[in-house]
Amino acid sequence: MRLFVDCDDTLILYDTRPHEDECHQEGCVECDYTETHPYGVLREQTFRLNEPLIEYIKAFRDKYPTSLIIIWSGGGKDYAQHIANVAALGDLDIVALDKDNWGL
Secondary structure: OEEEEEOEOOOEEEOOOOOOOOOOOOOOOOOOOOOOOOOOOOOOOOEEEOHHHHHHHHHHHHHOOOOEEEEEEOOOHHHHHHHHHHOOOHHHOOEEEEOOOOOO
């Protein structure tokens, strides 16, 4: 068994708001626009952990102890490992990978 988990907007969730007038300027004061970034956690962007997914990953590891769990990110292997640690999954013997393509 294998389980692949992406980081941004999957394992960690950002509280982004849609831009009202579509100027799409990061940090726009008038509409408080924010944009999800692959390094959002490192940039101290507000986020929350996807607790139901984290519980699922832990249950998956308990049920399939020899399975491969991959945490990956377009932000790179080190970023994926950092997010796994932030989510307290680093002790589950996960593999962090760079997702060099935005899809499978």
